[in-house]
Amino acid sequence: MKKALAFSFLTVLAALVLCLCLYPVPFDPVSSDYPSNPGSTGPYKNNELPTANHLLLDMGKGPEDVTIHPPQKQ
Numbered sequence: 001m002k003k004a005l006a007f008s009f010l011t012v013l014a015a016l017v018l019c020l021c022l023y024p025v026p027f028d029p030v031s032s033d034y035p036s037n038p039g040s041t042g043p044y045k046n047n048e049l050p051t052a053n054h055l056l057l058d059m060g061k062g063p064e065d066v067t068i069h070p071p072q073k074q
Contacts, residue, residue: 040046
């Protein structure tokens with residue numbers, strides 16, 4: 001009984017997915033021209049990043065090794 005019910009459900013689900021995938025869509029794609037990307041210029045230019053202070057350079061191998069909690073006693 002359970003197998004027949006599961007098979008019926010999967011058959012209906014597969015038919016629904018098939019209908020949704022093959023149903024024609026009434027729109028036509030249109031190409032458009034966008035302006036070129038100016039990059040990091042104007043108000044988006046960031047000159048402060050190269051001069052930023054590097055914190056904790058020699059501590060750990062990555063961000064997962066740095067913690068803000070005090071060391072635990074073992």
